[in-house]
Amino acid sequence: MIVVDASVAIKWFLIEPETPEAVHVVDRILRSTEVFVVPELFYYEVFAVVARKHQSPPKWAKEGMPWLLNLPLCIREGSVGMVLTQGMKLWMM
Numbered sequence: 063m064i065v066v067d068a069s070v071a072i073k074w075f076l077i078e079p080e081t082p083e084a085v086h087v088v089d090r091i092l093r094s095t096e097v098f099v100v101p102e103l104f105y106y107e108v109f110a111v112v113a114r115k116h117q118s119p120p121k122w123a124k125e126g127m128p129w130l131l132n133l134p135l136c137i138r139e140g141s142v143g144m145v146l147t148q149g150m151k152l153w154m155m
Contacts, residue, residue, distance in 0.1 A: 063096075063097045063098075063099055064096055064097070064098050064099065065098075065099050065100070065101070065138070066087065066091070066098050066099070066100050066104070066135060067101075067104075068100075068101070068103070068104050068107035068108050068111075070084045070087050071084075071100075071104070071108045071130065072107075072108055072111050072112055073085075074088055074130075075108075075112045075116060075122060075126050076111075076112060076115055076116065088133070091133055091134065091135070092133075092134075097136060098133075098134065098135050098136065099135070099136045099137070099138045100135045100136070100137055100138065101137075101138055102137060102138065102139060104135075104137070105130070105131070108130060109123075109127060112126065
């Protein structure tokens with residue numbers, strides 16, 4: 063199981079220094095039989111950033127978001143609660 067962070071997916075739509083490495087990740091997702099997992103808020107995070115920073119938000123929303131939603135990614139339910147629990151434990155140390 064490989065976890066894909068929203069920060070990687072954002073680079074699929076916005077040109078940033080790490081975009082080439084991010085493209086390798088999406089190539090691996092499309093060609094591999096491995097299981098790729100995303101956190102519960104993944105799609106919201108990607109949408110919020112790309113819709114704000116993309117040069118053509120309406121075009122991206124119409125073409126890019128459906129492409130993203132059709133990638134073979136599994137949502138890791140409960141991940142938000144797990145992260146918050148771990149964060150609170152660390153904070154209370």
